[in-house]
Amino acid sequence: MHVLEYLYPMRTFLITSGSLENPNVMTADWVTPLSMNPPLLGVAIAHKRHTKKLIDKYGEFVVSVPTIELLKDVWIAGTLSGAKVNKAEKLSVTFVSSKKVKAPSIKECQANLECKVVDAVETGDHVFYIGEIVEVTYGDAFNDKPDVKNYNFILHISFGNSFTTNSHEIYRA
């Protein structure tokens, strides 16, 4: 077991880059909030990824929030390379215009966080992109707080093809 897998299970997100005409999407577990004000998040992308080239070119990306119904697409997005195939053609998701960035949003996702890159840090075999969240669009899973009673977010159990989701129970400490 790789030492990083002791942090799993972790939420799985989709990262879109490029443009609506030429979209790319990959999966990423390595996503975290970084600052409340300004609202910043970070995502670690392997150097070899096609997404890295597109983020470097456009300076923008979108973090999209899938639910378990999109697991097949999430798996395809995570295992094919956008440098070799047009992933948009292999996926069932719908790319739609974002409001403030060129990178597209995904219609079927429950949230799309539109980000502009403000910093990039070399971290070993990945680059950690720090993005300011400039716009968010969202679905019913976020009408109030994240709705874990009615929605199943994706949790990646470890590296590889095993996933789970959230419980519907709520605990208060």
Next chain:
Amino acid sequence: MHVLEYLYPMRTFLITSGSLENPNVMTADWVTPLSMNPPLLGVAIAHKRHTKKLIDKYGEFVVSVPTIELLKDVWIAGTLSGAKVNKAEKLSVTFVSSKKVKAPSIKECQANLECKVVDAVETGDHVFYIGEIVEVTYGDAFNDKPDVKNYNFILHISFGNSFTTNSHEIYRA
């Protein structure tokens, strides 16, 4: 709703700092892997946190992995300040020696990832510490892969006192 809450629910971890004689612990949702080789992870810590002072002093910290049984401790660790009270006295967890860093591990946690700081990046109202994982100790939840069938890891639903856990179901894409 804060825009960062569209990334929730998120896993909740404990960050220990200081030394076995003078331990401190806080909760953190903002933790992510950053690199496979070398094995790096990052954690965002608010400037005002006592933990920040201790990490700056020692250059080391531990990421501990609690399960839902430790929720009450997790909540206390996240809401009291180590600058004002001795949190170790308020908590039911047991601090034990780590193998390669001065910051203690937590006996009741299912994993303890011992980290040495290799970089620190200013990210808005937080500092993002990048740590190399130099040692890991773990319990039965990680005998093979993360055991989501038999263990309930903590998911923070959003900012505030609402938590859930993982489902026990496994999906393959």
